[in-house]
Amino acid sequence: MKLYETLAEDIAQSIRTGVMKLGDKLPSVRETSISRSVSPSTVFEAYYLLEARGLIRAKERSGYYVIAGAKKLPPEPERVSNPASSSTEVDVSRLVFDILEASKMRDVAPFGSAFPSPLLFPFDKLASSMNASMRVMDPWSTVDDLTPGSIHLRRQIALRYLVSGMHVHTDDIIITSGALDALNLCLLAVTRPGDAVIIESPSFYGALQALERLGLRAIEVPTHPREGVDLNALANAIEQHQPKACWLMTNFQNPLGSQMSDEKKRALVELITRYELPLIEDDVYAELYFGERRPLPAKAFDSKGLVMHCSSFSKSLAPGFRVGWAMPGRFTSAVARHKLTTTLSASVPAQEALADYLAKGQFDRHLRQLRHVLSVQQSAVIEAIARYFPAETKATRPGGGYFSWVELPAHVDALEVHRRALSLGISVAPGPMFSAQRHFKNCLRINYGHRFDARMDAALQTLGKLVISLM
């Protein structure tokens, strides 16, 4: 985070919390430059950013004034989703691909992107670790470190769980080519074509695509935008459909940002244990928490080996390395065998580089910085939505990750928003991407993982106007 951004965030915080009030005059650029010991140009840039974010405005020959009041944020959506209780054949892949491909251009404002800004990751340090580990790499590791994967890396991963109080053995871990690979292999290990699988509503489109590819049927279960899947509805769905697996995100769910409490996670594990139902847990965003500590995964409450926990370094440290892992409990050997017959193993140099980086103890410092940036950007984006979008708009404020789920007024067609926004150089992820039943027609997933600047602010203003025009 640059100096002027830190300064702007401090001032925004004062406005948000009411320390500075609507109509207050800001100290002059010179005064702030002195009081903060920064250059006048830094102050100018900070004020410019705050102006772009609609928090202050310059009056000619007079100075800057606060024009936004404390906490003018849109309400969070509160309604639990209401999918049809039948199981559905999945056929979303074409829609998802068309949207993802259309959104790929570099010059588009990336609110529809699945990734945070790659500029947030420590590539220099990763390059050093790659270099260090390649120099000492034992050629035999290219044969010996195939699945389950590098013992150095598995040890580092196990250590991180230990810090959260989870006792994980290196033998419990299988290194995969990213979390998506882990999730797919877990699904493959416990299902056969035609089986039913429980997912959230809305759910990560990668889960929908996996179900589609494997010829599985989706059972979408009502999900609360803050608290996650509805356990009663889940129990009913299990009774009704005899699913072979459940695929959920317990922390900072994509696309909602919902998070289950520890109690709820415990109850979830008790429920699936009662039915001997494997739970595939996608936990890729857990390290991106804004609170005090890493939220526990459902895996922490699993004593029967039914939770197939999956995560990766792609969202937290090393996008593009394609290194993730699975802890599939009692299904570990089945998952390892599927890994061996599909891609054999994750890339060995990438595994060793990450092991080196983690062993040097640099990860936590990087994560602290990353979390701070994401949390600041969340505020900025949601404030902009409050400014520019119709008053009926709702937006989740997740406790981590980089997605907010935005509910537009009831009759606004998110697919139409997506199409028109794209022609204006703005990408969004429309709700129907996240449902086998193509629900959430008036919803958008908004990515706040990219640097918020005047251009991004202007893009949200454009998007707001577009939404209003479609009402």
Place this chain on the structure above:
Amino acid sequence: MKLYETLAEDIAQSIRTGVMKLGDKLPSVRETSISRSVSPSTVFEAYYLLEARGLIRAKERSGYYVIAGAKKLPPEPERVSNPASSSTEVDVSRLVFDILEASKMRDVAPFGSAFPSPLLFPFDKLASSMNASMRVMDPWSTVDDLTPGSIHLRRQIALRYLVSGMHVHTDDIIITSGALDALNLCLLAVTRPGDAVIIESPSFYGALQALERLGLRAIEVPTHPREGVDLNALANAIEQHQPKACWLMTNFQNPLGSQMSDEKKRALVELITRYELPLIEDDVYAELYFGERRPLPAKAFDSKGLVMHCSSFSKSLAPGFRVGWAMPGRFTSAVARHKLTTTLSASVPAQEALADYLAKGQFDRHLRQLRHVLSVQQSAVIEAIARYFPAETKATRPGGGYFSWVELPAHVDALEVHRRALSLGISVAPGPMFSAQRHFKNCLRINYGHRFDARMDAALQTLGKLVISLM
């Protein structure tokens, strides 16, 4: 290759070609040291190696004598395989895994290994390329270089095909996580559970495992140990079973080492084109040819986009990097989409490192060396089989790759050989691993991709005794 190994190979070559004859006395260590300008200890080591390989013997106080005659090699198998013409549900995975896992110990003589020695690859140079490419890596490449993959690498791959006279466009290439991934994605793109797929007999067990995982039926087609699949039988099988794909290796087939002539490849492509049948071509060993030039793939004769050509760097340059590619013709977009929903992309740093290495023009020099070593080791292993195995034994002498297919006397049980050999610290790959019908009960695949020394010679001697004891 070390100096003494080169010297030993020169002398072995003289013996093999009859320049030195049975009973001839070798020049003394001192004479050879002078005539070859090498140290006496190098000559000693060379003579020791030739002795270990059974080509010469020391007589006390007299010197070394040739004890082997010219070309005492086992005959090559000639019989085309004769699988049942029905289609078969595949259930070999457990057998294959049990054998592979049992053979994994580092201290075993690795004749059963699927890999050549990792010491044959230029890890130092790859490390330099990794370092160079990581230092200049654009962070955005971790988002932009997902499937179809790094444009730098695809360009380098396209250039190599151009040298063989094949016009390949970068858009025709999808980078995958190794060839196994490419093959699996191609199979996924053209089949549905229950479909029939044509394979060779014997065939690569990875193909069998893929069929098993996807619920496909195998049609094993008669295959000649030198010339590859029987085209008449293939045409009959297509008529009889209406398969959805054909999965073949046209060059240095695993496990036979067979190679189709260019004419045969052309006829093969004509045949599958007549039936609009996709051909999945596994061409991972093509660069390991011992002849004048890289043999063409079937893809070179494909004008209709029906050949789904797959290859990788794992056998030729960078094992463990997990970087391969597919050129799936008319199925390119389907394969790319399956890649995106399974593992998203190959590891980006590994792709960029390989692109850097290839751009520096180092690959061909490395390959020349690698081919020479493999061809020398093939001679050494097959000569040892001639020395130690029963006279009825046959062994293929492929024009490339690192596998020989060994036919033991009819009633010797290869699975029993595998079990007993393993308890003696020797791995082999028994024939039934390579057939859905569990044929080839008296065959072994022997890997000659590891350094041949006195220990390996002794292991083959032990193996020969074991086979004789089981007759």
